[in-house]
Amino acid sequence: MDATLHARLAPLGFATPPAQVHLNLSAPDLVAAALRRAEGVLTDTGALMCDTGQFTGRSPKDRFLVQDALTTDAVWWGDINIPFAPEKFDRLHQKMVAYLDDKEVYVREAYAGAHPASQLKLRVVNELAWHNLFCHHLFLRPEATADTTWTPDFSIICAPGFHADPATDGTRQANFAVINFSKKLILIGGTGYAGEMKKGIFGVLNFLLPHQRHTLPMHCSANVGPDGDTAIFFGLSGTGKTTLSADPNRGLIGDDEHGWLPNEEGIFNFEGxxxxxxxxxxxxxxxxxxxxxxxxxxxxxxxxxxxxxxxxxxxxxxxxxxxxxxxxxxIANAVEPSVGSVLKNIFFLTADAFGVLPPISRLDKSHAMYHFLSGYTAKVAGTEMGITEPQTTFSACFGAVFLPLHPTRYAELLGQKLDEHPDTAVWLINTGWSGGSYGVGQRMKLSYTRAMITAALTGALNEVSFQPHPVFGVDMPTAVPGVPTHLLDPRHTWTDPEAYDRTAAELATKFVVNFQKYAAFANDEILAGAPKAELVQA
Missing domain, CATH: 2.170.8.10 (Phosphoenolpyruvate Carboxykinase, domain 2)
Structure with a gap:
């Protein structure tokens, strides 16, 4: 066993294996280990309840990418992708390995990517048993008889108990997550938030897949109908992505991360x-x-x-x-393997608290790329401290914090996919307000939103007429089964149409201002999806 462990861990910097190594434990064994180590307690349903410590979410300001010959000209550097020096990475790596030398650690071998041609072989070293259980759940599990003595495509070393010294290690504070694409290694320390591991690998795939096999990585959920028609759902927090993609009449492919393959190969889930x-x-x-x-x-x-x-x-x-x-x-209706056929419908979900956007609209290629790059929703009072009125939130490709490449790269790839698949329909769904902005109007009923999505999925909108929105240019259906017709044109739901026009122009201006940081990199087709300039300036 020692020789086997050495062969697995030596490439990760461990000259000798740590004091006690557990390899690919089963879920029950990991639960038992977590309980033994007082990492968690059981709930009355049998689930393991754990705390993540000081950090209860990702820490984006403490996420770094190593800047070297591979990444210097490829990465979209800035507040999201913060550069980290290779020599500092090496020193941090050595210190983490030394820290784990006398520890009990848990090693897991898994996959990311349900499609064999776009799959990453992973090796994860965890200080905590429950983190290893998290990796067992969130990554794809090899067959019991599979040979996992592989050379991994990427590895993670995660040690929450190790704290960096910002003065000497180059970090902002004691916690960090650093991705090294050249060394194919992620270092995570000082934080017990398990999501850093899964999102680290998502960032890796966002860097690799556009170059490999022309695959578009996407921060979305996905399901498939009884006839094999696949749909995906993009949306920021609070837009209803989880709720609306969970459909008892459709199989769940995945809830968070997927790739769109070239040609007729369809989509696949990154996770397990x-x-x-x-x-x-x-x-x-x-x-x-x-x-x-x-x-x-x-x-x-x-x-x-x-x-x-x-x-x-x-x-x-x-x-x-x-x-x-x-x-x-x-999940009872989960699809295995978690892959889907060629996409039939794409839904961009937004909770527009200004009451401007239609509850459902169809997007042509230009508007699809523009709204994909915009990634719009709105926060309302009570969602965060200090918010007293609706505030716009824009996140490129509905996941800007996970994009190592410039966002226009992903938008252009989306456009290419839509060219390859002209029968794929793109829809903008407003799960937010109607009849006025937040505080005046009413939030769209979930039953109506479900009816609109069902109409799109079943092809019921193929025979209805559409009319363009005067500001945003998206196409609004004139009828949807099960939905009152007056709701479909948002201007008709306001008691003061002129107030609607002013609010629509204000929201369009916010879109244009946000888009300025992409405008110099965006092609003409993307720019054609912008709101009408003369109305924005009105």
Missing amino acids: GCYAKVIDLSAEKEPDIWQAIRTGAIVENTRFVPGTTTVDYANTSVTENTRTAYPLSF
């Missing part, structure tokens, strides 16, 4: 599990997630109802970013 928010979770609102939180699952940063081991999902005393992690197989 789900990492879902559980704030205010109930069996009525999210029955699939509720049922998945059982023996083997993880819940993060939750608290019990006093005197019980029942999770109080309304408790936000630790964070509002409470989460659960479980294998995709815990």
Whole structure:
């Protein structure tokens, strides 16, 4: 065993294996180890409840990319992709290996990518047993008989107990996540937030896949209908992505990260599990997630109802970013393998708190690329401290923080995919407000939004007429089964149409101002999807 471990760990910088190494433990064994080490406790459903410590979410300002010959001219450097010197990475790596030398560690071998041609072989070294369980759930699990003595395509060393010294290690503070594309290694320390590992690999795939096999990486959920028609859902927090992609009549391909393959190969899930928010979770609102939180699952940063081991999902005393992690197989209608056929429908979800955007509209190629690059939604009062009125939020490609390349690279690739698949329909769905902005109008009923998505999925909108929105240029259907017609043109829902026009112009201006940072890099087709300039200036 020592020779086998040495062969596995030596390329990761371990001259000799750490004091005690556990290799590819089963989920029950990892739960037992976590309990033995007091890393968590069991809930009344059998799930393992763990805390992530000081950090209850990702720390974007402490995420770095090594700047070297491979990345200098390729990466979109700035506040999102912060450069890190190769020599500092090497020193940090050595210090982490030395820190783990006398520790009990957990090693896991897994895959990222359900399509064999675009798959990464992974090796993960964890200080915590429950983190290794998280990797068991979120990455794809090899067959029991598979030979995993491979040379990994990428590796992770994650040691929450190791804290960097900013003065000598080049980090901003004691926690860090550093990706080295040349050495194919991610270092994570000083944080117990497990999501840093999965998002680190997502960032790796966002760098590699556009160059390899012309594959578009996407921050989206995906499902497939009984006839094999695949749909994907993009959307920032609060837009309803998880809720709307969970459809009992359709199989779940995945809930967060996918790739769109070239030609007729379709899409595939990057992951083997789900990492879902559980704030205010109930069996009525999210029955699939509720049922998945059982023996083997993880819940993060939750608290019990006093005197019980029942999770109080309304408790936000630790964070509002409470989460659960479980294998995709815990979802009854999950598709295995998690791949889908050629895309038929793409949905961009936005919660427009200004009440301007139509509840459903169809996008041509230019508008699809423009709105993909914009990645718009709005926050409302109560969602974050200090927000008292609607605020726009733009995140390129609905996941700017995970994009190593310039966002226009992904938008152009989306446009190329739409050229290859002219029958793929792109829809903009506003799950936000109608009849006025937040505080005046009403939020769109979930039943109406579901009816609109169903109409798109079933082809019921193929025979209806459309009319262009006067400011944003997107095409609004004149009829949708099960939805009152007056809701389809948002201007008709306002008691003061002139107030609507002013608000629409103001929102369009916000789009244009946000887009200025991309304009010099965007091609003419993308620019053609912008709101009408003369109306923006009105």
